[in-house]
Amino acid sequence: MLEGNRVSRISVRGFAVASATAVTTVGAVVGVASGSASSTSDNMETAASDATTLLAEVPVGQQAPVQSLSLAQQADAQAAAAESTAKKAVEESARLQAAETAKEKKAAADAQAKKEKEAKEAKEREAKERATRDKQRDASSFTAKSSYSIAEVKEMARQMIPADQFQCFSNIVEKESGWRYTAQNPSSGAYGLVQAYPGTKMASAGADWRTNPATQIKWGLNYMNGKYDSPCGAWTFWQANRWY
Structure with a gap:
């Protein structure tokens, strides 16, 4: 490090990851050249493990972009769920209104039918009484x-x-x-x-x-x-x- 200049932890870790990767790559080349395939594989796995460990140690402040992406996805999911719920509520309300309207129409039709039946019966009764009166003798x-x-x-x-x-x-x-x-x-x-x-x-x-x-x-x-x-x-x- 240079005196008076502070390098962020993420920068140091990044440099370390890059260095480790570079070393691993060189080692792999050398190993291939010398016919050491097993050594190359071990070095690559070690470097990958180190890199994962280093990334896991990224400060919370540096994870903000990742968290923002997750919250946005959650918000989209919640909005979609809310929209679906609202749509179902509207459909249910429309169904209930249609059922109520049908019920009112049926009641009105029944009342009209009853009224017409009573009028018909009254007319028939009057005709019968008139016929009876006509048959009666004075x-x-x-x-x-x-x-x-x-x-x-x-x-x-x-x-x-x-x-x-x-x-x-x-x-x-x-x-x-x-x-x-x-x-x-x-x-x-x-x-x-x-x-x-x-x-x-x-x-x-x-x-x-x-x-x-x-x-x-x-x-x-x-x-x-x-x-x-x-x-x-x-x-x-x-x-x-x-x-x-």
């Missing part, structure tokens, strides 16, 4: 007779009462008069098939209310519809109270 359409059997009176009722209400109407008449159109309550004076009280109320349906069961049926049906919405509504009340 009290005036029956020929007046001097007397009627219970079977005849029931048949009149079947033709005048809506089919889905007939049984309820029949239940009440059976309880009130046993289908006898001239039945009269001796204590109250209630009269006829439906035991109108007083019997004169049935005059609103026809002047022949005493002798015509059709007139009594007409009045009874109007009374039940007006007070209980239907004969079945009247029958429900009758069962709870034994009167209507």
